[in-house]
Amino acid sequence: MSKQLLPLLEKADDGPCCVPLVAQTVDATDAADLAPAFKALGDPVRLQLMSMIASADGGEICVCDLTPAFELSGPTISHHLKTLREAGLVTSERRGTWVYYRADRARLGALSALLNVA
Numbered sequence: 001m002s003k004q005l006l007p008l009l010e011k012a013d014d015g016p017c018c019v020p021l022v023a024q025t026v027d028a029t030d031a032a033d034l035a036p037a038f039k040a041l042g043d044p045v046r047l048q049l050m051s052m053i054a055s056a057d058g059g060e061i062c063v064c065d066l067t068p069a070f071e072l073s074g075p076t077i078s079h080h081l082k083t084l085r086e087a088g089l090v091t092s093e094r095r096g097t098w099v100y101y102r103a104d105r106a107r108l109g110a111l112s113a114l115l116n117v118a
Helices: 028-041 044-054 063-069 074-086 105-115
Strands: 090-095 098-103
Touching (some): 063 098, 074 090, 074 098
């Protein structure tokens, strides 16, 4: 799997989502919006899943390629993927019996922008 650097992306509206933590205090709205994503990434399995999805060749990966990488049951992997989906970190698309996952790069860009300390 090749690792890719994720560019800082902007929201569809007029500018970046977040000002870096080191530049100013995070407002309550942005904090409430982004906290679930950080919480979702706080689990080691979900962090690994997110890394696998974000670095997948072609920008997407089948759940059939994710499950064998862990010594966990299919339903447990599905629970973790649902948590990532609900946090807005990934999107999914069913194709036949399989589900394919893509990283939401705009959401990752917002997290990245908030943590930018350069």
